[in-house]
Amino acid sequence: MPTTNTQPLLSSELLGRLERLELVSRKVFRGRMKGERRSRRKGQSVEFADFRNYVAGDDLRQIDWNLYARLDQLFLKLFLEEEDLHFFALVDASESMNFGDPTKLRVAKQLAAALGYVGLCRADRVSVSVLGKEGRRAPILRGRASLWKMLAYLDSVESGHNVSLHDGVRDFAIRTTGTGVAVLLTDLMDKQGYESALRMLIGRRMDVFVMHILSPEEIDPPLRGDRKLIDVEDRDESEITINAYVLRKYKETVQSFIGNVKQFCSQRSIVYVPVRTDTPVETIVTQYLRQRGVVR
Template identity: 60%
Template sequence: MPADTLGTATEQLLSPQLLAQLERLELVSRKVFRGRMKGERKSKRKGQSVEFADFRQYVPGDDLRFIDWNLFARMERLYLKLFLEEEDLHFYALIDASTSMDFGEPTKLQFAKQLAASLGFIGLCRADRVKIESLGTSSRQPGPTLRGRASLWRMLEYLEGIQAGENVSLAEGVRNFCLRNSGKGILVLITDLMDKEGYEKAMRFLVAQQMDVYVLHVLCPEELNPEIKGDLKLIDCEDEDIAEVTVSRPLLDKYKRTLASFLDGAREFCTRRGMSYLMTSTETPVETLVANYLRKRGLVR
């Protein structure tokens, strides 16, 4: 589908320039998974492709077309020549659509959608199996499974439909996701990790899923550098929790230290469990993020 025919949703999430830039990219998985369909990716499955994988002794019933006759001539024994199968890659984008994501300018949710759309588009271009869901997505109404560039419109439409306010805990959302999607693949979790119960439990679910997990930690400038002053009653938009603060320089310093240690903790937790962690501010343009940071991280190529 040509970029200029895309609807208004596209203009908000993906600009033509970005689309042009994304077309050249490719999702990379650090692990090799089994796909579901024939695709462009190496798969663990042996199948038909040009890339040699292994030899195996012939057993009756095997397709005779794969017997390596050259080897039979030399060894006088029948071997099958195995090739790597090329299959599709499963790409999952899991968006945290809790109320806390509705902050920032643009909102963190918008940023997350944009990011998911960008990565999804890359996957669509490469004939990957793209599935975008939010944490609150119920098992009855799972997100669409998208394949092929033509599905861009559907992807964007679905993304548009995701609204903030799905206040499920991170762990529960991740658990539901894992239950729904047993397949292997790349999982990009876009969240702000602001869960009072902690993100660790959710992460463990992901580790158990044995996916190639990328955690994109999205924070808005208001969280990174709060510019507030006076005596304030901070109200948590999710659970109405109240924190009374008298803003002062030491308190701000303390907040920043807490934030830094929080980020460090998350990064270390993820890294130790083979997950890739990237903290980003909504101020960073998606283009830069995808083209530079994620490229360096190896998510895209």
Template identity: 60%
Template sequence: MPTAEIQSLLDPQLMSQLERMELVSRKIFRGRMKGERRSKRKGQSVEFADFRNYVAGDDLRTLDWNLYARLDKLIVKLFLEEEDLHFYTLIDSSPSMGFGDPTKLQYAKQLAAALGFIGLIRSDRVVIESLGQTVRQRGPVLRGRRSVWRMLDTLNAMEPTETVSLAEGVKRFCLRNQGKGIVVLISDLMDKEGYEAALRYLVARRVDVYVMHILSQEEIDPDVKGDLKLVDCEDQDMAEITVSAPLLARYKKTLDAFTRGAQDFCSRRGMHYLLAHNQLPVKDLMSNYLRRRGLVR
């Protein structure tokens, strides 16, 4: 992979910042391998957590014989178990994500690379997929620092050409992946069928869901005027308009209602919502906004 492509997603200064972070899941989950994080679930390790009464079938090696000698009771010692975190990133690669400079998709890749890098260096299970993948087309399961290159290859291969609806893409993702942990959806949420059905699929998974709503600065504050013909990049619908100050004011009011509606939809269902634009440096997004929302620490 060319060095320029690598640095466009993960530059050395950003990686140095990410080395000090870790991903946070608020839910109890079961990993497939031992990891570096402490789980709320009790198991076997070297760190003591609690006591409980012995029940038939418990491992006799966990009995506290000193307590038995003093209290004449069989007491089992419990320990914190270390697990791996399942971390999924689902990226919208529809044509509308190809808009902006840098494009919304490029910004989504940078954000996914940063989050994935944190997961990999912490020995979490990292899976990065796009909405257009089929039910059987699962993304590679990445683990460990040596997998950073595979992660970057996966991201750089994504192009804004997928035409699957947001709801169908998320539904396929849920059918492909059953692990618990964190799911981050990175999308502009621009779908004529709406985003609600897609997000309901994620709610049903009972995982920590983060919705990263990415817009371009050109969409937030368009610098256009005069007579224009607009062409929908996804279905080629056309509309002729005359841009005026009142029209721009109405557009911004509509966009504000759209983003506030998405935020309210997420918060009422226990999902975390974050609106970001393509001019906000990813390092600032990671160190400030995502820390305040509890995804990283």
């Protein structure tokens, strides 16, 4: 019987539900190619939007000559433009993500796959990559037929890319042109902090979403007694006696950390989405992400 970490990332039932969703962008981006997404910008398509007065230099082909014959004035016909969106999923694959059942990395890959498939169904450009050197090999995908290429890439991702959030996002910013929707899937457990990484994404004029993935054991650890704690990323060791007082202070620290992240994101128009690994991915995508405006 396969474990939760070896089953397919997306079930066939979930794929069917994802096909009815659409990624949401709070900003207007100029796409490189026509897509299935209705833009708030005016352009050229078959669907009429509005009129405006003719200005010297406008395309004469857009003049409504019937209206000119009636009013003896020149008006241009405006049409709704459909455009594509560039969706970026940035997956933190540091060793701390290899924790829980399912692991935080497993959930991050499932969410990246789910949101990526939503974009592929809408003819958006989709880029799913891992923070660090591995991310440089991530392809840019388009169209439903690219689903299997995206899943194959994510299936190949393993933990151990212990690059800091700052360095991982900086590498992404250097090698990526253009703007779009950027979703960072991470536990935010970085001794160097997360603030500079998020500021870089904002500086690139990205529409930024942070999915903060934590396991139940990290929020409410089932530990007691004398323990030696070892940091899985830098091997730093600490011996501690875990009692009721220590657990209470730990929980207060975790909630304070989460509160600070929420406040940091709120002040910078970043959508913060808390994710527990014991919540089914179907529930996260079709309920939580809809409520927070990631999809509709």
